[in-house]
Amino acid sequence: MLLNAEIQESVKQAWAGMTEPVTVKLFLKSGEESSQTMQELWNELSTLSPMLAIEESTQSPSGMTPQEMEGAVSEIWRGGQFTGVRYLGIPSGHEFGPFIETLLEVSQGAEPGLTADASTWLQALKDPLHLQVFVTPT
Amino acid sequence: MVDAGSFMGLSDRFGISGVPATIINGHDKTVGAVPEGQLLAVVRRALAKS
Numbered sequence: 250m251l252l253n254a255e256i257q258e259s260v261k262q263a264w265a266g267m268t269e270p271v272t273v274k275l276f277l278k279s280g281e282e283s284s285q286t287m288q289e290l291w292n293e294l295s296t297l298s299p300m301l302a303i304e305e306s307t308q309s310p311s312g313m314t315p316q317e318m319e320g321a322v323s324e325i326w327r328g329g330q331f332t333g334v335r336y337l338g339i340p341s342g343h344e345f346g347p348f349i350e351t352l353l354e355v356s357q358g359a360e361p362g363l364t365a366d367a368s369t370w371l372q373a374l375k376d377p378l379h380l381q382v383f384v385t386p387t
Numbered sequence: 388m389v390d391a392g393s394f395m396g397l398s399d400r401f402g403i404s405g406v407p408a409t410i411i412n413g414h415d416k417t418v419g420a421v422p423e424g425q426l427l428a429v430v431r432r433a434l435a436k437s
Contacts, residue, residue: 283393320393337397338390348388367423376437378430381410383391383403 251286252293260297260349267300267356269327275303276310276322283320283339290339291323300356310335325355344386412437 252260275291277284291303309318311331325334332355340348353359361368371378391398391406401410408418409426415433417426 283390317397319396320390336388336390338393340388340390344388344390364423367427370427374434376434377412378434379412380430381389381397381401381413383389383398383401383406383408383410385391385406 250293251290257293257297260294263349263353264298264300264356266353267298269356269358270300270302271352271356272302272304272326274310274324274326275305276318276324277305277307278318278320279307281320286339287321287323301352325352327355327358338386340386342386344384 273291275287277288288305295301295303309315310322310324313322320338323336325332325336334351334355336348363371389397391403401408401416405418407420408416409421409429410416411430411433414436415429417429421429
């Protein structure tokens with residue numbers, strides 16, 4: 250078990266605020282360490298809210314080749330649509346809290362914490378914008 | 388978000404040596420928890436090249 254009772258209770262309380270179902274599409278690479286960890290983590294997390302569903306796949310996510318699929322990829326979907334939020338790898342350490350919070354915000358359809366000017370400018374973009382934020386969770 | 392430790396090939400491709408590092412459209416990079424205005428400036432420059 251990855252999550253102890255205290256963490257499970259914290260997540261359960263945080264996710265009690267979920268208002269709409271969220272689906273995680275979990276792309277796994279057979280025999281790879283982060284894939285095994287994320288499969289176990291999502292299995293545990295899925296027991297903590299009835300609003301969370303997990304769909305596993307052994308394919309590569311859209312826009313990634315099998316060679317680029319170095320480890321587990323978790324995509325967050327809401328209302329049958331991809332939200333644009335992907336996590337590559339394992340959200341451990343200090344990344345875990347924001348990751349749990351992100352799922353809550355997606356469920357609630359929360360507005361991003363941007364200024365009005367930035368939101369307006371981003372919403373008016375016609376060309377694709379792909380942001381990859383690299384972190385070291387531990 | 389990319390866990391650099393699990394995606395070392397991707398991290399190497401973009402020369403990630405400090406985190407957080409943000410790659411914009413696969414060719415522009417900014418390192419650190421930069422303020423919104425600074426990030427948007429980098430995004431604008433990246434989109435101008437696209």
